[in-house]
Amino acid sequence: MNEPIQILIVDDDGRMARTLVDIFRIKGFAAETARSGPEALEKVQARAFDCVLTDLKMPGMNGLELHQALRALRPGLPVVLMTAYATDELMRAGREQGVIATLSKPLDLNALLGFFSALRNEQTIVIVDDDPQFCQTLETILRTRGYRTLTVTDPRHWPGSSGCQAANGAKIQIVLLDLKLNETGGLEVLKRVRARCPDLPVVLVTAYREEMAAVVEAARPLNVYAYLYKPFKIEALLEILAEVRQTALRGALSQPPRQDEASGGLAP
Numbered sequence: 462m463n464e465p466i467q468i469l470i471v472d473d474d475g476r477m478a479r480t481l482v483d484i485f486r487i488k489g490f491a492a493e494t495a496r497s498g499p500e501a502l503e504k505v506q507a508r509a510f511d512c513v514l515t516d517l518k519m520p521g522m523n524g525l526e527l528h529q530a531l532r533a534l535r536p537g538l539p540v541v542l543m544t545a546y547a548t549d550e551l552m553r554a555g556r557e558q559g560v561i562a563t564l565s566k567p568l569d570l571n572a573l574l575g576f577f578s579a580l581r582n583e584q585t586i587v588i589v590d591d592d593p594q595f596c597q598t599l600e601t602i603l604r605t606r607g608y609r610t611l612t613v614t615d616p617r618h619w620p621g622s623s624g625c626q627a628a629n630g631a632k633i634q635i636v637l638l639d640l641k642l643n644e645t646g647g648l649e650v651l652k653r654v655r656a657r658c659p660d661l662p663v664v665l666v667t668a669y670r671e672e673m674a675a676v677v678e679a680a681r682p683l684n685v686y687a688y689l690y691k692p693f694k695i696e697a698l699l700e701i702l703a704e705v706r707q708t709a710l711r712g713a714l715s716q717p718p719r720q721d722e723a724s725g726g727l728a729p
Contacts (some may be wrong), residue, residue: 663685
């Protein structure tokens with residue numbers, strides 16, 4: 462049985478926080494509260510959370526300041542701001558600093574429930590490269606950081622069962638595609654991916670910057686997310702993966718949840 466999503470609610474309004482905890486627990490999520498930014502940091506240091514839902518306007522450390530501290534403490538931890546005083550400027554500031562979203566009170570709980578379900582979805586990083594040693598090294602690094610990976614060393618075979626899902630049913634989050642493959646060129650593989658998954662993020666990888674320059678230019682119109690040149694620093698790849706996940710989670714907050722996830726319109 463899957464462990465429930467762990468949510469930390471940070472709000473100096475105890476009644477508001479307790480109401481959210483009760484609603485989320487009824488819906489099958491695990492939730493607890495913190496009454497301030499420093500208390501939230503202590504709790505995040507002590508245990509793992511899947512996301513933080515924090516009020517923006519709090520005494521001492523406000524929500525944006527808490528987010529900055531959380532980025533240093535737990536990079537990649539999704540943070541959603543809550544406020545009764547949302548403005549375009551405030552939302553822009555939050556987005557620029559990397560928060561998933563800034564939500565107005567009273568909260569749209571249906572949107573939040575869909576977002577929590579997106580956090581639960583298992584995602585897979587597909588590595589398409591005919592160099593087994595490179596694949597093994599990259600897989601080991603990514604798995605130690607909590608990512609699921611799937612390697613394709615024969616580019617004639619795409620791992621998806623249907624659409625943009627892997628054969629095990631997990632959603633493919635991103636494809637790392639080497640441009641210089643022995644039998645089938647990376648550009649041809651990219652075209653196949655685009656035919657099935659027009660919006661799937663694809664990062665092109667190559668060790669031959671000059672030799673593959675023309676291929677890189679030919680690939681640009683095919684909605685390439687980013688380019689990496691071997692040997693690349695793992696931090697550069699991790700930053701790209703964090704951006705892709707953040708974009709997906711933001712999209713989850715803008716889409717209504719499935720019927721079985723709806724809360725029936727409850728709002729604190």
